[in-house]
Amino acid sequence: MLRFLHVVLTGLLGVLRDRVTAFDSIRLVDGENKCSGRVEILRHNQWGTVCDHGWDLVEANVVCLELACGLAESAHHRGSGPGRGEIWLRHVQCSGHESSLSRCAVVLHRSSHCTHDNDAGVTCSGTLFMPILSLLSPYNVFSAGEAVRFSCSVLLGHISDFHLYKYGLSKPVVTHRVDQSQTRVEMTVSDIETFQQGSYSCRYIIRGSSPSQLLGSPPSNSVNITVVELLTPQHWYNTSSDAPAGSVLKGHSFNITCSTQQEYPGGSFQLRLIRSNGTVRQSLPALAPFVTFTFPSAQSSNEGYYYCLYRVQLGGRTFISRESQALPIAIKDPDPVLSPVVISWLVSGLIFVVAVIIIVIVAKVLCNKEKRPSELERETRSCVENTYVALSVNKL
Secondary structure, eight states: OHHHHHHHHHHHHHHHHHHHHHEEEEEEESSSSTTEEEEEEEETTEEEEEBOTTOOHHHHHHHHHHTTOOSEEEEESSBTBOOOSOEEEEEEEOOSOOSSGGGSEEEEOOOSSOOGGGBOEEEEOSSOOOOEEEESSSOSEEETTOOEEEEEEOSSOOOOEEEEEETTOSSOSEEEEOOTTOOEEEEEEOSOOGGGOEEEEEEEEEEOSSTTOEEEOOOOOOEEEEEEOOOOOEEEEEEOTTSOTTEEETTOOEEEEEEOSOOOTTOEEEEEEEETTEEEEEEEEOSSSEEEEEESSOOGGGOEEEEEEEEEEETTEEEEOOOOOOEEEEEEOOOOSSOHHHHHHHHHHHHHHHHHHHHHHHHHHHHHHHHSOOHHHHHHHHHHHHHHHHHHHHHO
16 A cells, blocks of 8 residues: 555656656747737647646636736637647646746646647736735825835735836835735835925836746836925014113013924914913914014013924824024113113212302302401591591692
8 A cells, every 4th residue: 555655656746847847838829919829838849738627717827927928817718729739738726826837736648538629728918907006104294204114015926026116216216025925015115305205106027937027017006295304493583772682671572583494385383482480382374484473562471481393284294393492582671761870970960060159159259258348447448548638638
């Protein structure tokens, strides 16, 4: 019994070895084009046919893909008319993942059950099915630096390579080699940048029985992605020219302007004030690359550190820039009309003027008092003068 099994297994292995080394080529003949017709096998330099016993789309697909004729549309029984020569194969059994019909489980024809009326044939698509490209994330808008994951899939296997293309570029962005049983692959673009946004599609390559037999699929559907890169905004303030640097006079108006170099539709600017008793936020739509927050009358509540950021909602996601550097603003009381120094100068000047006036008046009074003779002096002077006059008369 064991010897019988050994003989049977040896015989089967001998058949399989003969099959692998004997089949030199495969072709389709008597069809509408090179991708349809009766299947013929070249063995020992002689073309022969394949019996259609057990022949279906699985085996037909292997033939179409081996000939780089796309995928099988139909598997023919009785081929495209009877062939000639030997019937080399019968009961071909493929799993669907073989790269060549010679790799399927077949038995060399040793029986009279098949005739040329049973020759197998196929009709191939001539081209490959279009793959399907999709994003593995629920959104198509990404922030710069994120990874974007795509999925490219087909209905059947026999794929050699998957390629991810960006519209406008001839070379693939990502290439992924797979085994022939794989019908879906994930492809990732890491650290994506703004220049990489746009439309993407994928293709796959099928290799025939020889390296020169390559068949590329048509491009898949397009998937558009947007890459958002928000730059840190700049901001500055304006107020009256007589205010000290970094300060605003109480009661005076001032404004803060926020600006960005990269804007998107629907964006907005947010101004955040951090003060001793809490945080205050204001927001304005970004109708231009900049907005101005106006404060008509500065109060102590406006004193603190101001920060500006830019935010936008795209594709169901919210993107927020980094905050600008702190902008400190102090609220100062305005200087009075007459400062204490000025007042002290004015008082000192007034005192000085009054003192001078008093001194002048006193000096005049004293001077007048010295010049005015007393009553005794006036009487004595009159007596003397009269005497002189009298003496002068008598002498005459």
